[in-house]
Amino acid sequence: MSTMKNPPSILIVGAGAIGSFYGAILKRAGCSVSTVLRSEYEVVKTQGIRITSPLGDLSYQPDQVYRDGDTPVAAPDYLILCVKVLPGVDRAELVRPWMGPNTRLVLIENGLGIERELAEAYPDNPILSCLAFIAASRTEPGVIEHKAYGKLVMGAYPKGIDGHCRELSELFIAGGIKVDLSEAVVGERWRKCLWNTPFNPLSVIANGADTRTILDTEGGEALIRAMIREVMAVAEAEGYPMDEGLIEQNIDGTRKMPPYKNSMALDYLNDRPIERDAVLGNVVALAEHHGIAVPHLNTVLVTLRMRAALEGRA
Incomplete structure (x- = not known):
């Protein structure tokens, strides 16, 4: 568990296999973890997120479960974006309802050149870019099977390691995974x-x-x-x-x-x-x-x- 007196609040946008797993890790570290869901809203609202893992039972009930278009109770300290990077998906607009002036935007997504559009849309919000080395899959609505790994590589975008990186990495480590900080995340x-x-x-x-x-x-x-x-x-x-x-x-x-x-x-x-x-x-x-x-x-x-x-x- 985290030794922080007031762990930051976390919002997962894109709570599929990857987002749900890292939400569980931060929940174990003592954070308030909420999710934004589409098709699985009713299942997660009533049953929570069930995760089997070599790390043990990581199942948890999010503190808040939102649909797209809902009004957040409060802007999160860290918004973790885990959606697929697909043509026609405007990720900057997708996170807009949930972004506050002090929200740190965290990308746990695959691909190259994926940070630029978000950095341009939110020039005053710190962006942390992460790469997940994990084998996990969704087996049914609200149910995740974590098979192996889980390490994150994290850095500030476009480069460097800042205090936000250090705070979030400490939380992930407290939750039970390894994090490598990088000065050159690209x-x-x-x-x-x-x-x-x-x-x-x-x-x-x-x-x-x-x-x-x-x-x-x-x-x-x-x-x-x-x-x-x-x-x-x-x-x-x-x-x-x-x-x-x-x-x-x-x-x-x-x-x-x-x-x-x-x-x-x-x-x-x-x-x-x-x-x-x-x-x-x-x-x-x-x-x-x-x-x-x-x-x-x-x-x-x-x-x-x-x-x-x-x-x-x-």
Whole structure:
């Protein structure tokens, strides 16, 4: 539990698997944790959020459960945004009803270049950018299965580590997870793309394949390696060079965890939009800007576009 006398208030916007898990961790740390929900409002209002985890039973009842358009009891100290980064979703407007003059905006989301629109919309509110290294999925309304990991990498946007980072990281640590603070969180986003950019899109092309299937299929691991190398080349052109050893680190780490259907695979299998551009398209666009050939990444992106057009999901 937190040793703070008055732990800050937390609001989770996008309380799916990821948002619900980190809300549970902050609840364990003694914070007031509220949620904004759409389809699962009635279930969570009556039953709370149920989470099974290697950390134990993380189930909790949010202090307030809001629908979109509700009036908040008070603006939160930290608004944690965990929605998918999708075309047509105006995240700046999505959080507007809940933002106060002193609210710190925390992004726990995938992708590159995702902070800019929020920084422009809320220039006076501190923005903390986070990357979640976690295997968790929603199994039914209000029910989350946390399988492994949970570490956060956190930094102030666009760079640095401030007092807000330190306060929030201490709370997450008190709740039972590891947090690494980073002076260059954008570079850390590139590091996470080494995994997300190959594995997530390939899982969709392969009809929701899990990580073990992707790696064990003949040629699968070689394809993952080639895609990681292409991501590393673009990252280096952007000013974020990375060590070749990260290729083995990503593959070895994936093999050590249980077979895992990532979030993009689950979104696809459940007919939900996928974060194609945030995770893959933006990397390919930057490669084109720098004149870097990324044939494997480009082939996967074009194939996803074809599939989306054929299925009416473009």
